[in-house]
Amino acid sequence: MIKAGIIGATGYAGAELVRILNGHKEVEIVWYGSRSYVDQNYADVYRNMFQIVDAKCMDDNMEALADQVDVIFTATPQGFCASMMNDAILSKAKIIDLSADYRIKDVAVYEKWYGIKHESPQYIEEAVYGLSEVNREMIKHARLLANPGCYTTCSILTAYPLAKEGVIDMSTLIIDAKSGTSGAGRGAKLPNLYCEVNENIKAYGVASHRHTPEIEEQLGIAAGEPVTLNFTPHLIPMNRGILATEYATLKKQVTYEEVKAIYDQYYQKETFVRVLEKGVFPETKWVEGSNYVDINFQIDPRTNRIIMMGAIDNLVKGAAGQAVQNMNLMFGFSENEGLNMVPMFP
Numbered sequence: 001m002i003k004a005g006i007i008g009a010t011g012y013a014g015a016e017l018v019r020i021l022n023g024h025k026e027v028e029i030v031w032y033g034s035r036s037y038v039d040q041n042y043a044d045v046y047r048n049m050f051q052i053v054d055a056k057c058m059d060d061n062m063e064a065l066a067d068q069v070d071v072i073f074t075a076t077p078q079g080f081c082a083s084m085m086n087d088a089i090l091s092k093a094k095i096i097d098l099s100a101d102y103r104i105k106d107v108a109v110y111e112k113w114y115g116i117k118h119e120s121p122q123y124i125e126e127a128v129y130g131l132s133e134v135n136r137e138m139i140k141h142a143r144l145l146a147n148p149g150c151y152t153t154c155s156i157l158t159a160y161p162l163a164k165e166g167v168i169d170m171s172t173l174i175i176d177a178k179s180g181t182s183g184a185g186r187g188a189k190l191p192n193l194y195c196e197v198n199e200n201i202k203a204y205g206v207a208s209h210r211h212t213p214e215i216e217e218q219l220g221i222a223a224g225e226p227v228t229l230n231f232t233p234h235l236i237p238m239n240r241g242i243l244a245t246e247y248a249t250l251k252k253q254v255t256y257e258e259v260k261a262i263y264d265q266y267y268q269k270e271t272f273v274r275v276l277e278k279g280v281f282p283e284t285k286w287v288e289g290s291n292y293v294d295i296n297f298q299i300d301p302r303t304n305r306i307i308m309m310g311a312i313d314n315l316v317k318g319a320a321g322q323a324v325q326n327m328n329l330m331f332g333f334s335e336n337e338g339l340n341m342v343p344m345f346p
């Protein structure tokens with residue numbers, strides 16, 4: 001049994017960590033970190049945890065927390081984890097950061113896209129990018145884990161096998177993605193009010209969304225060449241879920257069976273990646289509440305393009321679920337421990 005602390009346990013990603021870790025055989029949560037609810041009952045913040053979590057919210061003192069736990073999850077805004085990190089913390093506990101602080105290797109790129117100064121760039125090199133299916137071996141030995149973003153997890157896993165195998169022309173890749181509003185967190189923001197979101201679909205971050213360089217970096221590593229792409233996110237009126245639709249020109253003529261064989265080569269043995277049957281395309285409802293990524297593709301011979309699609313639950317595989325999957329790898333637990341939630345429907 002290990003001890004875990006969550007800083008940002010009162011946010012949407014943190015609350016999902018609490019929900020998942022409550023069903024984990026090997027973990028006891030000993031610290032429910034918060035900024036606004038210190039000393040209040042956690043179950044008063046999230047009533048779904050009534051009679052399940054009997055603990056008060058603690059503060060966000062990462063130094064003190066590191067003395068008490070084996071693993072710290074930081075489900076906090078960009079910049080928090082980087083501002084707290086030091087050698088002492090890293091020597092005492094493993095860190096799984098759900099923010100973007102250690103995802104991007106070039107600090108200048110991080111500072112440009114996030115508009116903040118990175119306060120501990122000396123740890124970026126050591127951090128392991130926690131896309132579980134891709135970096136499994138490195139994750140096992142990590143002490144500082146950069147958990148990927150929600151759009152990025154969905155976008156990268158959907159295109160990864162074809163980028164890696166050189167099937168698509170990476171300079172033509174366009175990613176069009178839609179997310180439910182929980183992706184924006186629990187904090188009150190005008191664009192996320194009910195009247196602004198309900199019965200409405202809107203693009204945002206057009207040609208400027210901060211997940212763009214993260215996707216470019218990771219697909220660039222896969223393709224073995226620099227990648228520049230268009231990524232356009234949309235906010236849609238639902239709580240959870242991301243659907244990414246990705247378009248790219250094929251480098252050579254390929255059949256459905258050849259492409260399917262490539263996806264199977266990468267994902268057939270993966271517990272959480274489901275490549276769907278021919279002609280069946282991912283829907284967010286079929287993964288909701290679970291750690292699954294559903295993927296499929298369609299070749300369009302008329303345009304010589306391939307259309308790839310992926311769906312995840314942004315709070316699970318896009319955040320807390322993948323963070324727990326990575327924790328399982330880092331501590332040598334069974335990779336799916338605590339993550340056997342069946343998708344909910346409707």
Ligand SMILES: NC(=O)C1=CN([C@@H]2O[C@H](COP(=O)(O)OP(=O)(O)OC[C@H]3O[C@@H](n4cnc5c(N)ncnc54)[C@H](OP(=O)(O)O)[C@@H]3O)[C@@H](O)[C@H]2O)C=CC1
Nearest residue numbers: 008010011012013034035036075076099150183185186319
């Ligand atoms: N929502 C999602 O789908 C995903 C989120 N992420 C990332 O996870 C992190 C958390 O996101 P999310 O849960 O959505 O955000 P929320 O706004 O819902 O929660 C933020 C959490 O951080 C705490 N907090 C706020 N400001 C500070 C601060 N200055 N210092 C310390 N703690 C602070 C809040 O405490 P309190 O409520 O007590 O004030 C709250 O617990 C972010 O980095 C986000 O980018 C990553 C992937 C997906």
Ligand SMILES: CC(=O)N[C@@H](CCC(=O)OP(=O)(O)O)C(=O)O
Nearest residue numbers: 098099100149150151179183184
């Ligand atoms: C709907 C919505 O607002 N989504 C968030 C993505 C949240 C996320 O993945 O956070 P990271 O910044 O840690 O990657 C956004 O577009 O900023």
